[in-house]
Amino acid sequence: MEAGFDASMLDRETVAALIAGLLFTGVVSGTLAGLLGVGGGIVIVPVLFWVLTLLDFPDEVISHLAVATSLAVIIPTSISSMRAHNKRGNVDRSLLKLWGPAMFVGALIGGILSKYIPGGGLRLVFGVVGVLVAVNMALPKALVLAEHLPKSGLVNRVIATVIGFISSLMGIGGGTLSVPTLAAFSFPVHRAVGSSAALGLLIAVPAVAGFIWAGLDVADRPPFSLGYVSLPAAVIIAPTSFLLAPLGARIAHALNARYLKLAFAVFLALTSARMLLS
Incomplete structure (x- = not known):
């Protein structure tokens, strides 16, 4: 058990409420x-920010x-959704x-550099980028830069690296940035x-590896944490998230593109604003 955590402060009702909240989080996130x-x-x-x-x-x-x-x-949610x-x-x-290798490298760099970035910096990245993306997706016509992806392999690798890097610092799977970026190139x-x-x-695999390394010697983490990864929280959220991802995919194919973009923008704007206000 890590220093700074007093398990006695959690009564049964509180533990039950936290578990229920994390299970619900898995349902919604999946x-x-x-x-x-x-x-x-x-x-x-x-x-998780609120719970902690x-x-x-x-x-x-x-x-x-x-x-x-x-x-x-x-990691498991992406597998199920994919x-x-x-x-x-x-x-x-x-x-x-085209994008995968560079995105992998960018996410790994982000995970490793997290050791040197304060918590407020991570919240700022999440909030600012999230709001900007939400605004773009909510517009009647999304920003269109070209009719196709850049032909230059170097340009594509730069785009993918940046998406991987920022996504790892935000704790997201990449869709928050890659979907609007691809839409900007008429994908x-x-x-x-x-x-x-x-x-x-x-994005998730190398970023997790980086965050585990970055948090190995950090004090005041919750019990049963591997680096910065809280294993109990991950174990509670992951199964429901994994199981519900196919349902989300079925819903996606029943909606038109505009509804998808609006749904994306609303959820992203709400959560980003919450992080900025905190």
Whole structure:
């Protein structure tokens, strides 16, 4: 058990309420993962931040724990969502080959550098980027830069690296940035959502590894934490998130592109504003 945590402050009712809240978080995040291709991090990060704040953990570790644990949950959720979208032919393998390696590297760099970024910095990244993306997605016509992805392999690698880096610091699966970026290059939205679910896996795995390393020697973490990853929270959220991702994917294919964008914008704006206000 890590220093700074007093388990006696949790009575049975509080523990039951926290478990119920985390299970509900898994339901919502899993559904959103399939629906929007975002890995559910836009829900998991703010909820974990609130829970850890309620339990009086130091501000220095709360944001890192929320982001890292969210990324750990995204791994199984992305697999489930990716499989569901792949069955419908909406995972673009050529895009995975083009963006995947650079996105992996960017996420790994972000996870490692998290050791040197304060908690307020992580919240600022989440809030500012989230609000900007939400505004863009809510517009009647999303920003369109070109009719196709850049032909330059270098430009594509730079785009993917930046998305991987920022996504790892936000605790999200990549859809928050990759979906609007792909839309800006006239990529079909359903295909962008499905491909983003797969790209989320390439972000979460290296980012989690980086956050584990960054938090190994940090004090005042919750009990049973692996680096900055809270294993109990991940174990509670992950199963329901994994199981609900296919439902979100089915809902996505029953909606038109405009409704998908609006749903994405509303959820992202609410959670981003909450992080900025905190």
